[in-house]
Amino acid sequence: MTDISASAPASSTNALLVLLKARTFIALILVVVFFSIFAPNFLSAANMVIMSKHVALNAFLAIGMTFVIISGGIDLSVGSIVGLCGMVAGYLLLNGIDLGLGWSIQFNTLEICLMVCVVGVFIGAINAFLITRLNVAPFIATLGTLYVARGAAMLSSDGRTFPNLNGNADYGSDTFRFIGSGDVLGIPVSIWMLIAVGLIAAYIATRTPLGRFIYAVGGNERAAGLSGVKVNQVKFFVYMFSGLCAALVGIIISSQLVAAHPATGNTFELNAIAAAVLGGTSMAGGRGRIGGTIVGAFVIGVLSDGLVMMGVSSFWQTVIKGLVIIAAVVIDQAQERVQARVALQQQAAIS
């Protein structure tokens, strides 16, 4: 430690630390500037709306994933929950619930959305149950529900698509399309939803005991438990919240496409993890920010859409995305070291 700290004056170290902390944001500015120069029409309002819609889907999942990762876990099942929840929404819109009495119960848009959310939260609760009560490792437990949920989505329609989800004005479900294609004050509904979920999540993370507990559980589960944190309850919350976020994405996608396909959401979990990590979430748990994750989701989204507009082949896009993620983690390690050094210097200064 001493060999590096002696040469660098404290002020330049602090400046470096600020730069490192803001790195995801700087990266976002850089990609936006880059594409506004090299990609035609990148800055047009229409393109912005399309791009933000793409980003929102990943951002929802990444917000839920951030909580899970901060608590020291991982949720691989979110992509499948998206698929299954889309199918549930489609099924309810088309068929309602048939009780086998010769008539069926039909629902309006709000009721359908609530029921779909319950499905997502329920799968999250199953994840948490496996992890806390049955001691299954989070990776394995959510890998299992990944397959189960995907299989259930396929079974729900025999692998077919539920088409024409226009809803029915008689049942009050014709407003379903509004979720994916409508806008309020010129901003798409899904973006409003993202703003709401993002604000709520950030509030939970920074201003509630629950949020603090999530960080504590991820940082040191034993110490958290001995400090009186109800570790299992915290884990139930993070996986259920992640399931809820996935359910929202399922609703939005099926509404945007006006159809529900059982393979929707395949590998979405990986993009969500990437966004969280890019935003500074530590896979070891205990560290991460909702704001960082949303910026991370935007970096990934802007990067892929911008490359498409520049005409870069999708194969190269994949390579570039991977390199960006690796670079993010390498820089993150550097930040950790600088931060530890600054804290030690400050501590040494007073003793």
Add this chain to the structure above:
Amino acid sequence: MAEDAHPIGLSIRQGTKVYPGTVALKAADFDLRMGAVNVLVGENGAGKSTMMKVIAGVETLTSGTITMAGEEVRLTTTEEAAARGIGIVFQELNLFPNLSVADNIFMAREKTRLRIDIDKAGQRAATRKLMQRLEHDIDPDALVGELKVGQQQIVEIAKSLAQDARILILDEPTSALSASEVEILFRVIDDLKRDGVGIVYISHRLEELIRVGDYITVLRDGVITGARSMQGVDVPWIVRNMIGDASKDFPKTLDQPFGEEVFRATDIRLPNTTGGFTVDGVSMSLRAGEILGVYGLMGAGRTEFVESVMGRYPHATGTVHVAGEPVKSRHVADRIAKGLALIPEDRKSDGLVQILSIRENMTLSSLGDLSNYGHLDRPREKRTVADYVKQLVIKIASPENPVSSLSGGNQQKVVIGKALMTKPKVLLMDEPSRGIDIGAKAEVFRVMRELAAQGLGIVFVTSDLEEVLGLSDRIVVMSNGRITGEFTKDTATDTALIAASAIGHAPVAHSVHENTAGPSPVTPHKEPAT
């Protein structure tokens, strides 16, 4: 015992080891004699393990020299030490439970054909030979995880012998052994001595040291306070050198009557995995303003007792009353709400969330009080933290820095602050002075006295004689999970405490298994014992 019969195999001159914030070893001169048992004794934190780690190449000296056979050596890794014939058996066993005995013994030194194919048969044969030498009938193919702790210790010793160790360091080798296993170990030691192996033997069991040792070195606060041949050494001599004549200043008891009974634990039992009890029917009571010292050796069940009281183990039985009210809920949070608070023994793994800030650590147990309807009052949180930082005199640059940037003493004060923020009636302190320097210790003790004067009941677990004698109003001694002695301030003496802490451990006793100091007492989900 002529000294020239035992040539010096290794010597340290002016060995000093500085850790951030504390000097663990100060200008120590140590001679290790071959063909003899060199006993190292001292209280926790006296520098024994540092000296041993220096010899084994785990740590390097800050200054000073190590010489072997007249030649100065630098041991920077365990491999280098092993190449010079130095083997070490740590108290916390370093074994792979999922691999076989033979695999463990030859770990990273596998017998191979053409460096690729492991010669299983050869390893098995060699292991069998080692086990014969150690008089143990352990199957080379048995999984280490399925062996008893005592047998695992033997495997560790075999591992060192397999490397032809000329110098063997044993760190508290008997802490997990039954009396009959101890006898076998002593025979093995005699055997090794005859072969000219130099043995460094560390233990807290003084009677045992006197029996097995040939030379003794006593450490106190990083300084060697006595070194001589074992002839004529008795327990009082060791204790005197361990503790010193001039006792450190402990804050005086304020002459005030104790209050009502504030804490009572009745018949606390914690079953262990082998059918016995780690905590075996312990009962104690405490009055407001009283400091109750719980003395005992490592593995006596003290930590498990306070953790059971705190609700860490769901399968622990017994009842706990705080201020006359029974504590029914098994959950830690509810026990905190009832007025219990624990300062855990292992600050790093049980006390703090290293990655979080000082502020976040301090308020972790009392966030409920700092928030309204789930909304955290951050300004109030900051004010409260600032209050406690001032009150406990914690030296910090900023409460937003990670808690890992603090020295041990300041970290301990953060843990104490966390416990005090819950407004406890009873404070359970498990080795509160472990791993912190003398100045910080004195501060912690001063805080304890102040808290007691404010009417808190304090249960204070320690294996430091001087501390327990200087600080407690009443002392309970534990051994083998039971209470084996209770003393008032007037009846407590160092020799009486040591005698009580050895009950159930003396080699003469019939085979009593003590399994508490195993590598991990964690897995608590085993079936309760009958």
